[in-house]
Amino acid sequence: MTDRKPCKVCNFTRQKSYGLVVPSLDDLKIKGCEFLGFSPGEPVTVVLEDDGTIVQDQAYFLCLPSNTKFMLLHEKETWSPGCKMDGGTAWMARDSMVLEADTVDSSSAAAHWWHLAQQLKQDLASIILMSEADLQALVDAPCPELASAMGFEEKKAEDLQETLQGVLDRREEERQSKELLQLYLKAAVKEDQQQEVPSQPSQEGAGDVEVDAVEVDSASGFMSRTLMVLKGKTSPETRLSTEELQMVVTRGTEAMEKVLGWDRRRTSALLHACEAELTGRLQQVQAVQSIRSNTQLDRVQRVEEEGVETPAQGSN
Structure with missing residues (x-):
């Protein structure tokens, strides 16, 4: 159930x-x-x-x-962001923010890492769902304040930050491995093309530059950082949060073609990569939840068994 x-x-x-x-x-x-x-x-x-x-x-x-x-x-209603602090005075709030070692006051609630810390406090498995920017924000957060926000001892907060850095390092290693493989495949294809049609590689290169120069649709609904990662980074699916991946996959190939200005083949490859990354992360979360549920069930059964054995021993 x-x-x-x-x-x-x-x-x-x-x-x-x-x-x-x-x-x-x-x-x-x-x-x-x-x-x-x-x-x-x-x-x-x-x-x-x-x-x-x-x-x-x-x-x-x-x-x-x-x-x-x-x-x-409803059908005709659209989401819009809630009211936020005026950009012209936001720097005043940041400069005046004071965090005590043993408490997190209301002004610190505006800090990005503080909200992420609250997510982790509720469920550590949410690490899997975070983007690299979110993970880096937690790694860069002051350790004493992070410990206070999560209700941890400072040593445990240090261990958490080391774990988060490890997650970032693994994602970077995976990305570098993919990049090396892509470079190898690209070099092999280019070598074959040079042997058959020498002029074709230069034409393809010019086409890539032209595609990258296509202007992004300002009404796409994506954040500028997300679009920058999608268009300018290698293996962008590893850099996005799960929510961003969900948004890309939900839009579909045709919509993303217009947003990115890419052709169908390139856009489809991106969506397949995002969908695979999203599926992998969700499976990891489900696995963690399953392990957690089984562990709790084992504890309950153990307690029940001990409760049955104790009266029996007393009667002897």
Whole structure:
């Protein structure tokens, strides 16, 4: 039986917000519509309240941390970011932020790494779902403040940061291995082409430059950093967060062709890589959750067995 997940729902104006506990994405839609006063059976779209990522997959829903806030949208409603601190005065808040060694005050809640630390505090398996930028933010966070935010001893926070750095290093090693393989394959193909048609490689190179120069659609809905990674980085799927991967896969090949300005073959290859990376991460999370559930079940059975054996020994 699927575990029930505590979460929050709101409407697109964020004026109504409710907490509920549901076992599945479908139940979230049903109960969310009921709480928000939507008509029964009315089609709704579920998105993450903080960044608008569309949530359609049950496995992805289960991998999200507890108390994630969702937004339910009608057919003609669209997600928009909530009110944030004015950019002209944000530097004042950053400069005035003071963090004590044994507590995290309200001003520190605006720090990116603090929100990530809260996710880890709820579920350490969320490391798998984080982007490289998120992992690096936690690695660079002051160790005493990270320990305070997570309720750890400072030594344990240091160990956590070392683990996160190890995750980054492994991703970099995987990326370098892929790059070496791609360079080898590209060199082999170029050598074959030079033997057959000497002028063809230079034409292909010119085509690549022209494709890279295509302007990105400003109405794509992607963050500029995500687009920069997709267009300018090798093995971009290893650099994106799970939410960003989900967004790319959900858009589909045709939409991403327009966003990136690439041809069908190149775009399809990117989507296949993103989908494979997303599937791998979700499988890792499910494996961790399965191990955790089995461990808890073994503990319960052990306690029950000990409880049965103790009275029997007493009667002898």
